[in-house]
Amino acid sequence: MDIAHRLREAISPYWESTALVIFTEDCTGRPQKKAGAEAIISRVSIAELDAIRASLIAEGDGGTRRGQAAFGGGMRPVLAVTSASNALLVLSDPAPAPGSAAGADAREDPQWLLHYLWALAAERIREKVADAPPSYLIESRAASAERLRVTAELVDQHSTTLETLLAALRSPALADSAARTAATDVAAKALVGLRTLSDRTTDLVEEPVASAFQRLREDLRPLMNFSGIDVQFIEPPVNGRALPGEVAHAARAIVRGLVLAMVDQQGVRRVRTQWDCDGVNLLINVRDDGPGELSAQAPAVERLVQRVEALNGSMGVDVMPGWGADVAVVIPLDPPARPLAGAADWNLGERELEVLQLLAAGQRNRGIAAKLHISENTVKFHLRNLYRKIGASSRTEAMALAHSNGLR
Template identity: 85%
Template sequence: MDIAHRLRAALSPYWESSALVIFTEDCTGRPQKKGGAEAIISRVSIAELDALRTPLTGDRSGADGAAWRGEAVFGGELRPVLAVSSPSNALLVLSDPQPGQASGTGPDPQWVLHYLWTMAAERIREKVADAPPSYLIESRAASAERLRVTAELVDRHSTTLETLLAALRSPALADAAARTAATDVAAKALVGLRTLSDRTTDLVEEPVASAFQRLREDLRPLMNFSGIDVQFVEPPVNGRALPGEVAHAARAIVRGLVLAMVDQQGVRRIRTQWDCDGVNLLVNVRDDGPGELSATAPAVARLVQRVEALNGSMGVDVMPGWGADVAVTLPLDPPSRPPADIAGWNLGDRELEVLQLLAAGQRNRGIAAKLHISENTVKFHLRNLYRKIGASSRTEAMALAHSNGLR
């Protein structure tokens, strides 16, 4: 999705910037959308983006697009930034922001920024809600990989910092004041590291109870204005945490089912329930309508595709005159696949390098920069490796690479 580049181009007459980054938790596989200077956007971290949320969270108008302008660490360096929130809790950050040429003659630049960013954030939310199965497969692979890498970093740095703390606390050392100061610094670094780990885990895992609460909030407008009694049966609070893409897909599936049920005549009550057996998320949605919900209707068929993309199953039990009962099972773990012999793909050395960077989430521009080749050369290698591995798209190539151990 090139929404970051398009938004930056649309804003350029009113706000010039060296880089633009969108941070949204709706996209579990790629929470960052970036455009601008590669030297900046390639170094932006989730910790930096989280820090930029802080001056916005205390503003009660944050849901309406609160903005903060100042200096902050962004892309590994202290630089001027402009951060803007959105109703969907997405974050927009411009680095080195300066009023553009149209700022003195056209509409108010701040109004333009708020208007375009609100539309872009809502568009991202809509795209994810209507995501094809291929996106969900890619999202699951990317989420699992991000969690694995973060866990490795946490283990390594935690060991280093804990060893440092043990040494500095040793009574055999002199200069107690220096030891105390160093201990405080190391302890803060350790807390920060573990906070980063927790934050990254939150992007790929969500407690089942909080995921269900977000569903209630999503359906609140329907409850308020439709006159239909939407009932919720809470899941166990101690159930296994849900992978991010499972939680997001489950909410989208329930929303879709509720809307399909509301379209029937005579529906007065809808009951939705989640449960978790440690292996699957079990979803049940039931209405008291005429029992006319069809499993082959386009709206329901699209939901079946979302379920099958996560290797799940959905059954629709229709009882004329009594209503419909829909049961959905979503596995919490991806299906295991035996590793294929990558050598059988007969990739050249450069093609393999391109595929590895593609599997790591790099776009064509980033691959070209890392390999010191042109973007046209990257496209040439991609066409060849698509043919060799039997992929018809970038997403399918990423999924094949992930399933065969390339990260």
């Protein structure tokens, strides 16, 4: 049932409007339900709807507001009504329908009828979500995850652009006119990129690992030019396996986020980022030469960990006071699979398997030692043994082999 179209039809004898939009956070997958002029409803944003709802609360309008508001990309007359479930109904260019003037009976008042019909619709939405079948919940979760990915991508791009603008404007090596020109060029390029982002479809699209890495270099080039930070890039193999679209997008965003977190420390002059691909996983390493103050518990780093884990990957942060931070990320290129027989053939001892599982989960030596109540030297001893048994030459390779064999 298309509730927005049906509600608009029910309201039309009492209210005329160019568009109707329902905004309800009960439906996480499709919070907006729309009907009316495509030129308006296609441009309605959650930010606009949040602002309208906030104005209802701030102005104490008793759940109703009629006036000018940003809606559908421009200022328009709107009629906004909230509900007991905090859902929002917005009509653009509202006007009482001819012959619908209020009579002696309050139930003939267009305003009362609008509230009555909207209350019924809002309650019906709440009931349907409460009784939703598993298929709806799965679809809703998938849509929410996709919206979160797109939002995070935009946030990362905005962050990089703003950091670059600040670096250009603060640069002592640039005169005022040169700084303004550089900042204008960066802003113009960012706007073009953001406007075309919505036109890109990444579902079921693969991107060559070399071109995905080149796009990362282009993203970070302005920051290198204006901040004085030497960002070094270790190229992935040209013939490496192509990356699924969501992995390529996430990998660039993760590296951008890590670089921004690292250069935010005092004393960082060099950041090195490296990509590799073993055919099963994308292997990322980012290292700085700072004071070793990068915190794995910092909100910015924790958000990156969540993004990695959403792709069934792992991220380990190794901080060395006075020497910098070393971050290793492993992102599987394929969806999770059942454990392979290979892990059983490694003949790992019980403690070695525990160490490998914690390593695969992104824990550093100190964290492994704390969880297993052993010393860091004992952890290093187990790591040397399991590296030999599984045929790994480095920590990142061991993490990749563990993931390839279903260990998380």
